[in-house]
Amino acid sequence: MTGRQQRDRAAWQHVDLPGYARELEERVAFAWRAMDAFYEEDQRILGHAADAYHRIDIRPASRDLEIRDGDRLVARSSHPTVLYESGFAPRWYVPRDDVDQSALTPVEAQTFCPYKGLASYYDIGDSAKAAWSYRDAYAEVAAVSDMVSFEPDRVAVSLDGKRLEPEPGQGVVSHGIDRGLDADEPQHP
Incomplete structure (x- = not known):
């Protein structure tokens, strides 16, 4: 001390x-x-303590993923990546090259995940925080680093032509504000 x-x-x-x-x-x-x-x-x-029994698996896919905001095509990918995380619905990530960057409006707010790192958010049209990205994800989840994922309850996310809906009981529940964590704190090695 x-x-x-x-x-x-x-x-x-x-x-x-x-x-x-x-x-x-x-x-x-x-x-x-x-x-x-x-x-x-x-x-x-950093942020909050991690759970030793929490698991994340990341898999490349050759499925068709399409994201729309009304009539506007926001993203289309035939090689998305799916992230399976304990207790949550699968999250689909799209390479930035497959995203219409002009559709994403950066938001000031960020959140921290002890498994993936610091998340940046984007508004899409009138939909607040409809997308997010771990611009510099931890090495353990580097496969989704700088890719973009989308909230299926805020924009239309379709996989192989079928619209994804949030699954009951698998919504993200915020831990609330962590102990003064901000983007200037030291990052995970």
Whole structure:
């Protein structure tokens, strides 16, 4: 510890636990946003902690993927990439060369994923944050780096002529604002 700071309600401990939870008796939990940083061994954890049982698989495909905003063709690809992630519907990514770049309006907001990195968002027409990209994705998911993915509930995403619909229970639920993370923080090695 290099300095001392005090923060209210930064840690807590459970007391008078039932027998089945006794393993928590001597443990202390820390409020994520109250801490300056968290580490796993010597590596700084950015955003929120990753789940060791979370899985991502990425596969190239030779299927036809088309994205439309009303009558406007936003993207068409015969070689998209699909990303399968624990708990989520498959996400289809399109090479930038297959996207009408003039259809994408960059948005200031970014989010952080401990598995993929920093995501940038785009509005498409009147649809806010209808697309996103990991411009510099982590090495583990480099196959989708700088590709673009689209929200099927905001623009029309069709795979082999069939429109994709968001699957029940597989919507992305934001963890909320992470502990002051911004694009200037150090990136994952």
